[in-house]
Amino acid sequence: MSELRDLYQEVVLDHGRHPHNFRHMDEASHQSVGFNPLCGDKLTLFLRYEDDVVQDVSFQGSGCAISTASASLLTDAIKGKSRAEVEELIAAFLDMLTAESPPDPERLGKLAVLSGVRDFPVRVKCATLSWRTLEAALGGTDEVTTE
Ligand code: ZN
Numbered sequence: 033m034s035e036l037r038d039l040y041q042e043v044v045l046d047h048g049r050h051p052h053n054f055r056h057m058d059e060a061s062h063q064s065v066g067f068n069p070l071c072g073d074k075l076t077l078f079l080r081y082e083d084d085v086v087q088d089v090s091f092q093g094s095g096c097a098i099s100t101a102s103a104s105l106l107t108d109a110i111k112g113k114s115r116a117e118v119e120e121l122i123a124a125f126l127d128m129l130t131a132e133s134p135p136d137p138e139r140l141g142k143l144a145v146l147s148g149v150r151d152f153p154v155r156v157k158c159a160t161l162s163w164r165t166l167e168a169a170l171g172g173t174d175e176v177t178t179e
Contacts, residue, residue: 052104077103
């Protein structure tokens with residue numbers, strides 16, 4: 033188990049250092065700003081959602097390794113997905129970190145690398161920030177804060 037933990041940590045650190053889809057998007061159909069005052073993480077999430085498919089997704093901002101890695105993994109996970117699939121993934125991800133009986137991590141694919149964060153309550157908001165921001169963007173809310 034500890035080897036697995038080390039591997040997870042490596043993946044998280046790698047995404048934190050070299051985030052995927054870290055760029056501004058001019059032609060976004062949805063966007064929202066998320067802020068986690070507890071840690072100082074702040075990010076803007078951009079979506080181009082057309083024909084019930086996430087055609088493109090990107091983010092910008094500054095935050096700790098966990099918030100950045102989570103946003104990076106989010107962009108990889110939702111590209112090409114329908115709104116229903118995205119909403120299911122948001123719920124599963126939030127459950128993975130906050131529910132008393134978390135879902136089977138297999139359902140979360142690569143996102144399962146962040147499951148260990150649930151053991152560190154102060155970091156949970158770092159990991160959930162981008163997902164809350166995605167939820168806000170899809171719901172037409174410009175801004176969201178984790179507090
Ligand atoms: Zn953070």
